[in-house]
Amino acid sequence: MPFLEGFLELLSRLLIIYLAISLGILWRFSRFFKPKYGKWFTELTVWVFFPISIISSFSKVMAFSGSIFFQVASLAIVVHVASYIAIRIVLRNQPKEEVGALVLCATFPNSIFFPFPIILAVVGTSALLYATIFVFMAVIMRNSLGAIIGIWHRPKNPQRRDTTQESALNIDLKKFALDMIKFPPFMALVIGFLIYWVYGPQTIAAVPGLDIIKDIALYGSLILVGVSFNRLNQLHPKNIFSKKTFQVAFSRFLVAPSLALALLMIWNAPAIVAIPLLIQSMAPPAVTIIIYGKFFRFSEADVSLLITSLTFLALLLLPFELLVLRGLFPQS
Numbered sequence: 001m002p003f004l005e006g007f008l009e010l011l012s013r014l015l016i017i018y019l020a021i022s023l024g025i026l027w028r029f030s031r032f033f034k035p036k037y038g039k040w041f042t043e044l045t046v047w048v049f050f051p052i053s054i055i056s057s058f059s060k061v062m063a064f065s066g067s068i069f070f071q072v073a074s075l076a077i078v079v080h081v082a083s084y085i086a087i088r089i090v091l092r093n094q095p096k097e098e099v100g101a102l103v104l105c106a107t108f109p110n111s112i113f114f115p116f117p118i119i120l121a122v123v124g125t126s127a128l129l130y131a132t133i134f135v136f137m138a139v140i141m142r143n144s145l146g147a148i149i150g151i152w153h154r155p156k157n158p159q160r161r162d163t164t165q166e167s168a169l170n171i172d173l174k175k176f177a178l179d180m181i182k183f184p185p186f187m188a189l190v191i192g193f194l195i196y197w198v199y200g201p202q203t204i205a206a207v208p209g210l211d212i213i214k215d216i217a218l219y220g221s222l223i224l225v226g227v228s229f230n231r232l233n234q235l236h237p238k239n240i241f242s243k244k245t246f247q248v249a250f251s252r253f254l255v256a257p258s259l260a261l262a263l264l265m266i267w268n269a270p271a272i273v274a275i276p277l278l279i280q281s282m283a284p285p286a287v288t289i290i291i292y293g294k295f296f297r298f299s300e301a302d303v304s305l306l307i308t309s310l311t312f313l314a315l316l317l318l319p320f321e322l323l324v325l326r327g328l329f330p331q332s
Contacts, residue, residue, distance in 0.1 A: 010319075010322055010323065010326060013121045014318065014319055014322070016121060016222075017117065017118060017121055017222060017318070018315070020117070020218075020219050020222030020223055020226070021222050021223070021225050021226040021315070023222075023223055023226060024222065024223035024224060024226020024227045024228075025226040025227075025229050025232075026226075027226070027227065028226060028227045028229065028230065029232070033227075038224075038227050041220065041223070041224065041227075042224055044220075045217065045220045045221055045224060046184050046185075047184050049213055049216050049217035049220055049221075050116065050128075050184065050185055050188070050217055051184050051185060051187065051188030051191075052188070052210070052213045052217070053120065053125050053128055053210075053213060053214050053217045054125075054128045054129065054132050054185055054188035054192060055191055055192035055195070055204065056125050056192075056204060056207070056213070056214065057125045057127070057128040057192065058129060058192040058193065058195065058201055058204050059125075059126075059201045059202075059205035059210070068130070068133075068273070069133055071263075071267055071269070072130055072134055072137070072273070072277065073133060073136075073137045074263075075134070075260055075264070075277055075281075076133075076134045076137035076138055077137060077141065078259055078260070078263065079109070079256045079259065079260055080108065080141040080145060081145070082255055082256060082259045083106055083107045083108075083109075083251045083252065083255060083256045084103065084106070084107040084145065084149065086250065086251040086255040086256075087099075087102060087103050087106035087107065087247065087248065087250075087251040088103065090247050090250060090251070091103070091247065096152060096153050097153060097154070097155045098155075099153060100149070100150070100154060100293075100296060100298040101293055101298040101302035101303045101306065102244060102247060102248055102302070102306065103149055103153055104146070104149060104150075104285070104289045104292055104293060104298065105248045105252075105289060105303065105306040105310065106248040106251035106252055106285070107145070107146075107149065107251070108141070108142050108146060108285060108286045108288075108289055109138065109256070109281065109282075109283040109284070109285065109286060110283045110284055110286040110287060110311075111131075111134055111135045111138040111280050111286065112135050112185065113221055113224055113225060113287070114225055114283045114284060114311065114314065115131065115276070115279045115280045115283045116128070116131065116221055117217070117218050117219075117225070118279055118318070118322075119275070119276045119279055119280075120214060120217060120218040120221075121218055122279075122322060123271075123272060123275050123276060124214075125210070125214050126272055127272050127273075127275065127276040128276070129189070129192070130272070130273045130276055131276040131277070131280060132185045132186070133189070134276075134277055134280050135185050135186075135280075136183070136186050136189070138280075138286075139183060142286070142288070142292075146292055150292055150295065150296035150298075151296070153298070154297060154298075155297055155298070192204070225311070228287055228307075228308075228311065229308060229311070229312075231308065234304070234305050234309065235308065235309070235312055239305055239308075239309050240312060240313060244302070244306065245306065245309045245310060245313065248285070248306055248310060249310060249313060252282070252283075252284065252310060253282055253314070253317065256281045256282065257278055257281045257282040259281075260277060260278055261328075264277065264278070270329075271329035271330065274325075274328075275325050275329055278325055279321070279325070282314070282317075283314065284307065284310040284313070285306060285307045285311075286307075289303055289307065290303050290304060290307070
């Protein structure tokens with residue numbers, strides 16, 4: 001029975017995902033873990049394993065057009081803007097200075113560390129090409145819309161001279177462009193496209209060891225998801241099922257993926273494009289939001305608690321999410 005076989009295959013992949021994340025949690029709270037180890041592991045994954053996996057994704061691409069890039073970029077923009085509008089509607093009766101942490105968490109998904117290993121496990125490296133375009137646009141949105149949100153929702157402190165707006169708006173466009181170009185997944189996207197365009201996909205496919213690199217990227221990034229749970233006491237049911245969590249979850253897990261799904265249906269996107277983008281659209285908040293929260297003086301406790309609670313909630317919803325995606329976009 002094809003459905004039963006597909007369901008069992010999905011269960012086996014989910015088991016791998018949860019086991020690797022559990023391993024990361026165990027490592028995080030063992031005596032062998034040090035913050036510097038987590039930082040080295042993160043940098044190795046971002047600078048080496050993810051880029052090689054992204055370049056290898058071009059080995060299975062037979063055609064790539066500018067329209068695909070435009071569609072993915074447009075979807076990423078819609079997801080971010082719609083998420084912001086949705087959370088502002090939900091929080092319309094609350095003072096804007098008191099909801100900055102919730103707005104940031106609802107607007108900006110974790111577009112790489114949470115979804116990439118799931119995409120690798122469920123779809124494979126061929127889907128990372130499209131996922132990387134989403135990541136690139138997500139970084140742009142976080143550095144532009146994120147600054148606007150921070151300025152608009154920042155708490156007022158009359159006893160302290162407020163230079164947040166000045167420093168946030170004082171953006172060095174040249175530095176911003178260079179930082180985007182040096183972003184490892186984007187560099188990998190450019191290199192992969194150049195090799196694909198000049199030499200063809202068969203050249204990339206002939207490189208030995210790509211499957212090993214893919215497996216390292218998969219398991220390594222899943223372990224990092226586990227390492228991100230730095231305070232297990234935050235996983236108390238009263239936090240996971242709190243009003244704030246559900247307010248952000250409405251935007252992150254319902255509004256964003258619903259609009260993304262509508263666009264993908266209109267474009268008649270194939271599974272290899274649709275599944276990774278929907279996984280990214282429904283991802284929990286990005287961990288980097290903590291940095292934005294500190295900069296704009298939002299409640300660090302609220303940001304950390306929301307990220308941990310929503311990441312755990314996303315893992316609980318993951319089996320149902322993948323079942324729905326498999327039904328909507330069956331893979332050949």
